[in-house]
Amino acid sequence: MTKDWGRKDLLGLETLSAAEIEAVLDAAASFKKKSSPEALTGRTIAFLFSEPSTRTRSSFEMAALRLGAHALSFSAVGSSLAKGETMLDTLLNLQAVGVTHFVVRHERSGVLEELAPLVSASVINAGDGAHEHPTQALLDLLTLRERWGSFKGKKVVILGDIRHSRVARSNLFALKKLGAKVVFCGPTALAPDDFAALGAVVEHDVEKALKGADAVNVLRLQLERMEQGFIASLSDYALAYQLTPERAELMKAEALVLHPGPMNRGVEISSAVADGPRSVILDQVANGVFVRMAALALCDRGRSRG
Amino acid sequence: MAEQTLIVGGLVIDPARKLEAVRDVLIENGKIRDVAAGLSKKSALSGCPKVDAKGQWVIPGLVDMHVHLREPGREGDETIATGTAAAARGGVTTLLAMANTEPVADSVAQLEFLRAKARSDAKVNVLFAAAVTVGQKGERLTEFAKLRQAGASALSDDGRPVMNAGLLRRALEYAKDLGLLVIDHCEDLTLSSGACAHEGPEALRKGLKGAPWAAETVQVLRDIALVELTGSRLHLAHVSCAASIEAVRQAKKRGLPISAEACPHHFALSDAMIPGYDTSWKMNPPLRRDQDRASLVAGLKDGTIDAIATDHAPHGCVAKSAGFDTAPYGVIGLETSLSTALTALFHTKSLTKAQLVMRMSTAPAALLGLKSKGSLAAGADADLAIIDPHVSWIAKAPFASKSRNSPFIGRALKGRVIKTFVAGHAVADAL
Numbered sequence: 001m002t003k004d005w006g007r008k009d010l011l012g013l014e015t016l017s018a019a020e021i022e023a024v025l026d027a028a029a030s031f032k033k034k035s036s037p038e039a040l041t042g043r044t045i046a047f048l049f050s051e052p053s054t055r056t057r058s059s060f061e062m063a064a065l066r067l068g069a070h071a072l073s074f075s076a077v078g079s080s081l082a083k084g085e086t087m088l089d090t091l092l093n094l095q096a097v098g099v100t101h102f103v104v105r106h107e108r109s110g111v112l113e114e115l116a117p118l119v120s121a122s123v124i125n126a127g128d129g130a131h132e133h134p135t136q137a138l139l140d141l142l143t144l145r146e147r148w149g150s151f152k153g154k155k156v157v158i159l160g161d162i163r164h165s166r167v168a169r170s171n172l173f174a175l176k177k178l179g180a181k182v183v184f185c186g187p188t189a190l191a192p193d194d195f196a197a198l199g200a201v202v203e204h205d206v207e208k209a210l211k212g213a214d215a216v217n218v219l220r221l222q223l224e225r226m227e228q229g230f231i232a233s234l235s236d237y238a239l240a241y242q243l244t245p246e247r248a249e250l251m252k253a254e255a256l257v258l259h260p261g262p263m264n265r266g267v268e269i270s271s272a273v274a275d276g277p278r279s280v281i282l283d284q285v286a287n288g289v290f291v292r293m294a295a296l297a298l299c300d301r302g303r304s305r306g
Numbered sequence: 307m308a309e310q311t312l313i314v315g316g317l318v319i320d321p322a323r324k325l326e327a328v329r330d331v332l333i334e335n336g337k338i339r340d341v342a343a344g345l346s347k348k349s350a351l352s353g354c355p356k357v358d359a360k361g362q363w364v365i366p367g368l369v370d371m372h373v374h375l376r377e378p379g380r381e382g383d384e385t386i387a388t389g390t391a392a393a394a395r396g397g398v399t400t401l402l403a404m405a406n407t408e409p410v411a412d413s414v415a416q417l418e419f420l421r422a423k424a425r426s427d428a429k430v431n432v433l434f435a436a437a438v439t440v441g442q443k444g445e446r447l448t449e450f451a452k453l454r455q456a457g458a459s460a461l462s463d464d465g466r467p468v469m470n471a472g473l474l475r476r477a478l479e480y481a482k483d484l485g486l487l488v489i490d491h492c493e494d495l496t497l498s499s500g501a502c503a504h505e506g507p508e509a510l511r512k513g514l515k516g517a518p519w520a521a522e523t524v525q526v527l528r529d530i531a532l533v534e535l536t537g538s539r540l541h542l543a544h545v546s547c548a549a550s551i552e553a554v555r556q557a558k559k560r561g562l563p564i565s566a567e568a569c570p571h572h573f574a575l576s577d578a579m580i581p582g583y584d585t586s587w588k589m590n591p592p593l594r595r596d597q598d599r600a601s602l603v604a605g606l607k608d609g610t611i612d613a614i615a616t617d618h619a620p621h622g623c624v625a626k627s628a629g630f631d632t633a634p635y636g637v638i639g640l641e642t643s644l645s646t647a648l649t650a651l652f653h654t655k656s657l658t659k660a661q662l663v664m665r666m667s668t669a670p671a672a673l674l675g676l677k678s679k680g681s682l683a684a685g686a687d688a689d690l691a692i693i694d695p696h697v698s699w700i701a702k703a704p705f706a707s708k709s710r711n712s713p714f715i716g717r718a719l720k721g722r723v724i725k726t727f728v729a730g731h732a733v734a735d736a737l
Contacts, residue, residue, distance in 0.1 A: 014511070086627070108629045109513035110583035129631070131513030166513060197507035 008303035012132035027294035040067035063292035122299035137170030151178035160219030185209035316359025322681035333688040336729035367399025367689035369670040372615035379408025384620035387427040392640040392707040394734035397691035397723035400431040406465040412437035417456035433459035462489035478538035492525035519547035546591035548601035567615040570646035573602040583630040590635035613670040620709030648721030688730035
């Protein structure tokens with residue numbers, strides 16, 4: 001199952017081949033079928049999260065637990081990161097202590113691209129700034145693949161604050177490689193037209209965007225976007241872009257609704273849709289654990305081989 | 307006894323006199339004494355020290371209107387001594403140091419300190435810009451008359467724009483009254499706030515906050531209107547995008563006294579070339595699209611852009627390793643500017659030899675009112691550079707500059723400075 005994977009790190013999906021993406025999904029599917037409680041026995045996984053996270057972190061911790069690895073958890077607050085130590089020094093020190101995997105979330109785009117080659121441990125990106133969130137996109141893909149089998153010719157709409165979303169970028173890079181059409185939808189301030197140059201279709205009319213779609217991935221709208229002037233108000237945004245039951249009906253009959261969470265019910269998505277028959281939101285969360293098991297295990301083998 | 311040096315057999319390029327021919331150049335007591343063929347054969351000069359320049363170009367020393375020397379306040383990144391050593395290596399014989407030191411050069415005392423420090427430490431001629439507003443805060447004008455008397459050569463809040471149009475209007479009027487040149491860094495902060503890159507597909511792909519080209523052009527257009535209103539001269543620092551250049555082109559057609567400079571990184575590089583998140587490629591304004599780069603080249607060719615200036619901005623490795631979003635803006639350039647211009651402008655046949663020397667020496671000397679610089683006419687200061695236009699080399703650290711934040715490290719360049727003379731004395735020699 002790992003012939004298509006030789007990397008020690010998972011930093012993003014832009015640089016992965018379609019075969020590598022499929023390799024992670026295959027590994028995740030196989031963990032879902034059959035548990036592997038000893039796959040990472042003796043490994044120590046450090047969690048470095050400089051931004052708050054509930055589901056990504058607990059999902060990774062659960063993945064580590066199910067693989068038999070130790071989890072070493074600490075936040076930037078109270079750690080040496082907060083005392084001014086550089087990120088690289090922190091990683092090198094933890095590596096000297098015996099850490100084999102770093103799972104890192106950081107508010108700075110691209111921070112891991114420079115650090116990962118400088119450490120021998122595996123580095124797994126749990127979200128860097130507005131850049132990539134590969135495991136989130138992979139769990140979205142796994143959830144879709146379970147329903148579809150293949151991505152060829154599928155139309156996936158990503159709706160909301162694309163500009164600030166690492167989930168949107170990772171999904172775009174991966175879905176394009178796997179043969180899907182990706183439509184970015186939101187007001188221009190949050191879904192700039194320049195995304196077309198990266199391969200997305202950019203559409204500012206939510207109804208046009210959703211028409212005939214196979215799935216929609218609805219992104220969380222953060223309150224601070226109002227203070228920053230990107231939108232006039234949450235309710236004004238909701239009027240123009242909320243995924244309502246009526247709008248959801250514009251998609252294909254069997255179309256799916258995804259959301260990476262945490263949801264603002266009544267802002268970007270109505271409760272009726274979030275809890276409705278199209279919603280696969282809780283499947284995503286469940287699949288997250290398997291995708292993260294796959295990421296930890298594949299990078300472990302990639303590192304051992306290298 | 308006259309102190310003489312004879313530079314023999316080089317191709318002398320002096321656009322101020324429309325001269326481009328093999329000539330000998332006689333330097334005497336720090337001045338150009340004579341430029342003529344066959345001087346080396348004169349028996350009267352047989353004992354004169356000679357420098358062989360056959361196959362090389364002899365050009366008036368470069369005048370760089372935009373340099374940050376960091377002294378006082380950030381001597382760990384650069385000093386007047388190291389910055390001018392870098393200038394000498396790059397063929398730059400006169401530079402204008404920007405006022406955003408710590409403290410800001412906004413007072414007579416600061417100017418006096420800087421000029422005294424330059425007299426003792428500088429290897430090339432250093433001119434100083436004073437701030438337009440106190441502390442470069444954009445609130446209150448500095449004392450232009452006193453600053454002029456203390457030796458300020460220009461006025462600029464560079465590093466920051468003068469956002470308040472009413473204040474800039476008064477600055478332009480008063481600068482005109484006193485014959486001073488104002489240099490503006492054009493950036494509408496309401497459009498660029500928080501940005502670390504050019505707004506476009508590249509920044510989106512990397513998840514970086516971008517500043518649109520319009521952040522610059524909005525201010526360029528405002529400045530052009532204020533030049534028309536006041537009749538004052540104004541020089542635009544580091545223009546970076548096509549729309550700004552077109553605006554300047556039209557303003558010049560209408561006869562407005564506006565001038566502009568372009569930086570080597572902006573006319574040689576574009577945002578799509580930035581490797582990952584390498585902060586040695588982060589500066590303000592940011593590297594823009596390739597079509598912007600191409601319009602800079604066109605502007606340099608047709609004279610819309612008067613001068614090439616480096617915006618040499620040293621930053622230490624620790625500051626620059628803070629990540630692309632938070633690392634300080636700026637790249638060094640004094641030691642690579644001529645080579646970059648030769649590579650990106652001359653060897654691509656975009657600019658002629660004479661145009662290149664015009665943009666890097668003659669025009670900026672004229673903008674700064676330096677009557678005895680920018681030309682090799684008899685009587686001019688003997689500031690000159692001997693260059694090999696064809697030698698290929700790879701730029702690499704260490705530099706004479708204290709810093710190494712250069713996007714040109716590792717790049718193949720064609721053409722290099724061999725010797726630099728200031729007031730007749732060699733200040734940098736065969737590298």
